[in-house]
Amino acid sequence: MNDTSANQLIERLAADTTLVKPLRSPLLRTISWLLLSAPWVVAVVAIMGLRSDLGERVTDFRWMVEQIATFATALAAAMAAFCAGVPGRPRWERFVPLLPLAIWLGSLGDGCLQSWHSLGSAGLTLHTDWLCLPAIMMASFAPAIAMTVMILRGSAIAPMTTTALGALAAGGLAEFGLRLFHPEDASVMVLIWQVGTVFAMVTIAGLLGRTVLRWRPALLASGTAA
């Protein structure tokens, strides 16, 4: 290879280097993201008002499993998004959110089956529930902004995966909050309207991955974008 040009570039890059603050571990970044996002979700829940039957819901095993799985999915997705932005980390880390996600979706799927067995086709009746979409969008606003800012600090090693996981984290946290104020527990409704909204966000974010996360050219001190 042309050693002269590569060596010249090395000299320029070395001359340009300054103190950089290494990224913190994905776990610490996940905690930071949660600390930044949680107050917003709490505020949205407070403004909308806790659902009147919340005391009853927390004694419902299925509801609790779904809420814990939703929260765990959000946290695992956030951590996976931060891992995906660091070159050289193992790929299996990106698949960790699939475990709580499977429990979440599995519980909802089981709920649909139970409704089918007990009520027949009437148990799977869908009606429009337009509150879910804006409510999840509103509750996920700050978590999504915080996530975007934080993943932009990482690299574009897996842009689509990173943004999709980031959206799953923000949407999951918003869905967790939504079920604290929105009294809709029919599994099929939750699956279609609420989980559907979260997955729409994940799909859009994934498609925008290469636009949002790019390899930024090194700006050298000489003022040239190399």
Next chain:
Amino acid sequence: MSADELNLRLGTLMRLAQAGDRIAYAELLRLSLPFIARVVRAQRPYGLVIDDVVQDVLLSLHSVRHTYDPGRPFMPWLAAITRNRVVDAQRRHARIARNEEFVPEYPETFSGDETNTDMTIQGDTGLLHRAIADLPAGQRQAVEMLKLRELSLKEAAAESGMSIAALKVAVHRGVKGLRQRLMGYDEEQSGTPK
């Protein structure tokens, strides 16, 4: 140096580089260069210049050097960046190649009369010399010095004794005069006024 030793050495150098040590960073990049080139070649980037991809990897490494975790091995970090940049370069190359059309022989000019008229006139050196000779003395001198001999304004001012401002005005008027004269000759030749 064994692979493990190199990994440890590069990890140490990167820690120092993150702390702003330029000498350590230069050494890190030099030691990484053969590895990067080897990985790039191993990926067999079709249609790409190896040097360009290697330099792209160096620039990418520089822009994300804060993502290296000092507690983790260095080589997987470097290898992931290198492989990713090669794939990106191939994708970019494929996208450009898809939109390019290879023409075996470039057409010399456009076929339309309008496009050829001006080119014929401009290519006629005899007409151009006649037009320059017809210019007033000051404008002719300015055009000759600045456009034909390609002197700088400073050199032309020193040679002619004219000020730079006067030269600028003279050359501007000279070029305008040339354009009018050449159009006039064209009308004379074609016999049809434009």
